[in-house]
Amino acid sequence: MASPPTENQNFIKRLKARNEAALEELMAQYETKVFGLALRMTGNRQDAEEILQDVFLAVFQKIDGFQGDSKLSSWIYRIATNTALMKLRNRSKFCEIPLEEELGPKMTEEGMIAEPVVDWSKLPDEELARKELLHWIDKALTALPPDYRSVFVLRDIEELSAEEASQILEISIAALKSRLHRARLFLRKELADSMMAHFPNFKMVSPK
Amino acid sequence: MNAMLRCRDIGKLLYDYVDGTLEPVLKQQLEQHLADCPGCLAFINTYKQTINLSKELRPKGMPPELRQRLRSFIKSKSLQPPGFWKRLWLRLAGSS
Numbered sequence: 001m002a003s004p005p006t007e008n009q010n011f012i013k014r015l016k017a018r019n020e021a022a023l024e025e026l027m028a029q030y031e032t033k034v035f036g037l038a039l040r041m042t043g044n045r046q047d048a049e050e051i052l053q054d055v056f057l058a059v060f061q062k063i064d065g066f067q068g069d070s071k072l073s074s075w076i077y078r079i080a081t082n083t084a085l086m087k088l089r090n091r092s093k094f095c096e097i098p099l100e101e102e103l104g105p106k107m108t109e110e111g112m113i114a115e116p117v118v119d120w121s122k123l124p125d126e127e128l129a130r131k132e133l134l135h136w137i138d139k140a141l142t143a144l145p146p147d148y149r150s151v152f153v154l155r156d157i158e159e160l161s162a163e164e165a166s167q168i169l170e171i172s173i174a175a176l177k178s179r180l181h182r183a184r185l186f187l188r189k190e191l192a193d194s195m196m197a198h199f200p201n202f203k204m205v206s207p208k
Numbered sequence: 209m210n211a212m213l214r215c216r217d218i219g220k221l222l223y224d225y226v227d228g229t230l231e232p233v234l235k236q237q238l239e240q241h242l243a244d245c246p247g248c249l250a251f252i253n254t255y256k257q258t259i260n261l262s263k264e265l266r267p268k269g270m271p272p273e274l275r276q277r278l279r280s281f282i283k284s285k286s287l288q289p290p291g292f293w294k295r296l297w298l299r300l301a302g303s304s
Binding site: 023024027031032035036039040049052053056057060100101104105107110111112113116117118119120121122130133134137138141152156157158159177180181184185187188191192 | 215216245246247253254259262267274275278281282285
């Protein structure tokens with residue numbers, strides 16, 4: 001697959017020369033991604049806008065030091081993630097994420113599911129329910145500890161590869177995988193609980 | 209072979225299964241279990257749906273006023289030549 005024009009050396013030279021058209025091209029390409037990441041990381045539009053401005057300012061101020069060791073996009077995502085994490089560190093403490101076993105259905109001693117599981121995956125074309133689900137995910141995201149949230153945002157919302165996300169966050173693939181799985185389990189459970197609370201008549205699937 | 213996988217095992221294989229990296233033998237065993245276990249099927253369906261829905265949280269664009277404010281902000285900062293802030297800081301630090 002061909003790299004986007006913003007990844008080529010000539011473009012980076014133009015950026016280093018503070019070429020206005022190049023700066024504009026860079027913003028046009030990344031502003032929505034950076035804003036989206038900041039919004040999902042902080043859950044707050046005002047914070048997201050501040051992060052957006054801080055990130056592009058940092059990018060333009062630090063571009064001379066960009067050596068091309070990583071893709072330009074990874075470098076920008078790293079600045080954006082770190083800026084958002086810094087913002088989150090100023091907030092009150094986050095809860096610990098429950099253990100993996102506590103995020104799934106209860107099991108019998110033999111390791112079989114011991115309680116009904118709601119299958120809300122096939123919504124009967126109910127836009128309202130879908131919007132509700134999106135709203136609940138968004139809300140549940142803010143309850144995720146920052147280290148889990150950053151992984152989930154980069155992998156499942158921004159859809160970056162595991163390799164790129166692990167480089168951006170400077171963690172191993174194994175750590176990335178473990179955090180992502182727990183983040184997904186946590187969000188799935190939050191959605192299931194919200195679904196049960198708001199749509200009590202939703203179809204239940206019982207264990208065999 | 210099907211009887212060997214318990215619901216608890218499914219949870220441990222789930223990530224690789226969804227990722228498409230589960231080895232074929234285990235994949236087949238897992239799918240046999242799912243065919244026979246509505247609870248695990250519901251769990252795996254909703255796990256996948258959580259991932260699918262999350263993609264929709266990515267904004268499709270930015271509000272025009274936000275784009276405008278970003279450009280004004282950057283313009284106000286980046287009109288200075290490279291090294292301007294550093295030189296200013298050194299000058300201020302030297303004069304104190």
